[in-house]
Amino acid sequence: MxxxxxxxxxxxxxxxxxxxxxxxxxxxxxxxxxxxxxxxxxxxxxxxxxxxxxxxxxxxxxxxxxxxxxxxxxxxxxxxxxxxxxxxxxxxxxxxxxxxxxxxxxxxxxxASLVTDPQRWGSSRVEPRPPRFLDELQDAVIRGVQVRLGYVDRDRHETERTVHPLGIVAKGPSWYLVSHTEAGRRTFRIDRVSSADPTGDPVHRPGDFDLAESWRAIADEVERRRTPVEARAVCAPQGIGVLRMGFGDRLVVGGSTTDGRIEVVIRGNDEAILAGELAGLVEWIDVTGPPAVRDHLTSIGKMLVERYAT
CATH class of the missing domain: 1.10.10 (Arc Repressor Mutant, subunit A)
Known part of the structure; x- marks a missing residue:
């Protein structure tokens, strides 16, 4: 061709x-x-x-x-x-x-207008049908024109603003618009867009902007907000595979300790729930902090002993 x-x-x-x-x-x-x-x-x-x-x-x-x-x-x-x-x-x-x-x-x-991220947010099961204004917004990204955007937030409040579309991201079944706004770089769920009217004015695109790198930073920040609790632990080497299967991106593997175990950090959105997830892994891990997660593990252990001790 x-x-x-x-x-x-x-x-x-x-x-x-x-x-x-x-x-x-x-x-x-x-x-x-x-x-x-x-x-x-x-x-x-x-x-x-x-x-x-x-x-x-x-x-x-x-x-x-x-x-x-x-x-x-x-x-x-x-x-x-x-x-x-x-x-x-x-x-x-x-x-x-x-x-x-x-x-x-x-x-x-x-x-360069589209990034595909196959991982869903948690257990989200969003309808995979392409949202209403996807074509119009991608056209604006490609042509490099600003858009007057109507948007409905999670609290059902509708606002209107002019944005500089920089790229489209397909995250699992959901679609996002990455834009520059007066308040800085912002991400909009396209299924919440209520109107999209190109203004014809050129987009102000940072010279060093890279959509894939920008999305990785956005996704990392969202994950940190969704899982603000971090439990620190040391894990036997043979247990790392179990942790990877159980926690996926919520697991960060660090270096080795003097006794051959491996330092890990596991994120969760609640101290009690995270302790419950870790309680069944006592064969491989020793949770070193924070104290609140260790306290919940202590309570779980006492309840298990009371219920199942013979």
Whole structure:
């Protein structure tokens, strides 16, 4: 596809030019040009000085009719650049080089507009249907225009503000808009958006902004707020796998102690509940703090002894 776009844009190319533009060898470039002819594209080569590859009679294909919207769709279908394999990233880069100049910026913006985070928030089972204003907001991200956003918060209060859309995140079945606002960077759940009207004014996008890195920081902060209690413990090496299965991202594994055990931190949203989760792991862990979690463990132990001692 990239070779064909180059042919249509330049009318004639050499194998060396194709190789340089698409970062491939001349041998691969010749093979790909030959493959176009075998696929039925009317491409031919002219030998000698000033020669190269041309489309017969200035032939055009349906690719010549790509609109800016279709180019963006092509890059969106390829998936978010942050999650793409090296081969896909290379293919996207080659396509960008081959596109007409006016389309390149929006093609690159489309590839960078979305981050996919497959992990759900806790046990959330949000309806996976794409929210109402998803397409409009992603279009604003790609075109780089501000949006007058109507939003309903968790307390059902509706507000309106102008935001600078920076990216879209798919978190499990939920969708989020990452934006810059007068109050700083903010994240909005798209299923709570009540209106989205582009203003036409350009987005002020920080030069060092990276959507994937920004989302990791946002997700880490949300997790800290959801699980503000931290229990410290030391764990026998053979118990680390059990902790990983039980606590997932709530577990932070540290260094080894002098007796060969491993320091860990386990997060939870309530001291009593976290103590209950840890009580069944006494075979592997020794909780060292905080005192409130240890007190709850003591109470749990006493109740177990009273109920089950013979």
């Amino acid at each position: 990239a070779v064909l776009l180059l042919l249509q844009r330049r009318e004639q190319v050499t194998a060396a030019e194709v190789a340089r533009e698409l970062e491939i060898s001349e041998r691969t470039a010749r093979r790909d040009l030959d493959a176009l002819g075998m696929a039925g594209v009317p491409v031919y080569s002219r030998q000698g000085r000033g020669g190269g590859w041309r489309l017969m009679g200035g032939a055009r294909t349906d690719l010549s009719g790509l609109t800016a919207g279709e180019v963006r769709a092509l890059f969106l279908v390829a998936g978010p650049a942050s999650a793409a394999t090296p081969a896909v990233r290379t293919a996207l880069r080659k396509l960008v080089h081959a596109l007409p100049e006016p389309f390149r910026a929006q093609a690159e913006a489309a590839a």
